[in-house]
Amino acid sequence: MANELVRMEHINKLFGRVQALSDVNFTVNKNEIVGLLGDNGAGKSTLIKILSGALQPSSGDIYMHDKRVTIRNTNDAIANGIETIYQDSALVTQLSIARNLFLGREPLKGPRWLNRMDQDAMNEAASKLIRRVGITKNIPPTTPISALSGGERQAVAIARAMQFQSELIILDEPTNNLGVEETHGVLNFVRAARDSGHSCIFIAHNIYHVFQVVDRIVVMRRGKMVADNINPKETTVEKVEEVITGMNLAAM
């Protein structure tokens, strides 16, 4: 399929004798926000960790643009255009916004042996980026992360994922511990990311947040993919909850 960005095929993952994932197939299309839902222990995190290089599958294949790829570690994932934003947003709170945005891929200037960071370029690019993800407040790029609110931190994390032309942004519980307004902001950043050509996998416990932003919902239960094409516009939160728990809640 031409529209396909990532395809995971027949993914199995065993932890000792525990089968965390069994024969999972999962695709993300270009320019799409996919909501990945499931109860605790359903295997969402395991699946995402395989895609972001934190775990290796016991068996199964991953394709990007129809080409088979091997993702052995975080750097492989990043090289393949996959960025993951974890729950705690994984920023270094002591460092500035600009230093965080470029961490691991700092631009250099001058002779190579000087190993000199181009801090002016970093600050300038950082200013533009944080405005692009919707931080309207005037925050200098040299501000340390520790001085930012939870929502602003998520925005910086999203900006970081957007900046390196990553094609797929994985958001693991991005709205946890956020206030109403900040959550609203994050959902806007996610939409902004899609509108500028990125695909997203959105994982959240709060189904309402997922409903507000995603194009397609997939549901996992006990290591299996139980629904992979739910259109949030054609269903209700209650129905999706039934799929997640595997029970007919309405009948209870």
Next chain:
Amino acid sequence: MEQRSSFLQRLVARAEFGPFVLLMVEIIVFTLINQAFLSPGNIGNLLAFTPELGIIALAMTMLMTAGEFDLSVGSVFGLMPVIMWTLYNTGATSLEIGFLIAIAVAAFIGFANGWFVTKLKIPSFLVTLGMLLVVRGTALYITDGFPQARWSSDSPLLKILVGEITVGQVRFYASVIWFILFAAILGYILTQSKLGNWILASGGNAVSARARGVRVSSTKVGLFILTSVLAAFAGIVSSIRVSTANPNSGTGYELEVIAMVVIGGTALNGGRGTIVGTVIGILILRLMRNGIVLIGVPGLAYNIFIGAIILGMMALHSWLERRHNAGT
């Protein structure tokens, strides 16, 4: 519109500001009480030993910024001159080769520290405490506990490391030049280079740094090696200056060095570090030791002042940090 705080506000908010004020107060008070404090003779005195401890403190600043510290520096300071002079005195090698061997052994000790900390995930406190005992024990065993006399040598190495330099009326050793050189290089690395960003990130949040592709373990191992090598360098410089390699020298330096680093504003648990602050911290402690003797306070009371300075500076840094985090 860019929000600009005044130059003065930004100056005061810097971690180095508090220590700098303290240093100025120290100099003024000591000079007022005893004019000899700023005499060329006394400045020369200060410049003799200060760079030796200072060079270790510079390296320790880098290591602590990356979230680790090294308690074995004092014992490395003691053992490496013993190795160098023993090799030379027994005729086994030339002094230059002995120097290189001692530095290589120090590098290996640093590597071992780093390996235990990063691969086996043992806290650096325990690893380097163990290493302290191993290294000190080795120095005592090799020498039977006796100082190694420094045999005469006309090696150019002696001049390069500890040659005497006179500027005006002040006489000092080449070790001052080395100290300034190391301070400039390490200060540049920490604030300007990509490696510096990795060091700060490794100490600030190792997990997320690793997730960004930062090679946290290699960075830390490298800094353990740097710390050990510079401690050896300082020890050798010291042994040349005092003409003896005492297996017990350097005892207790690890804590004095760590005190210098934290007084300067580097965080004990990593993520924040300043070479400028460390240079100020070094001067605060060394001037204090020198000054309280000059103004007639019993030398044995020195530690009371050092302890009080550490507590006061920590209180100041924590207050600044809270104010900083509050976003003001």
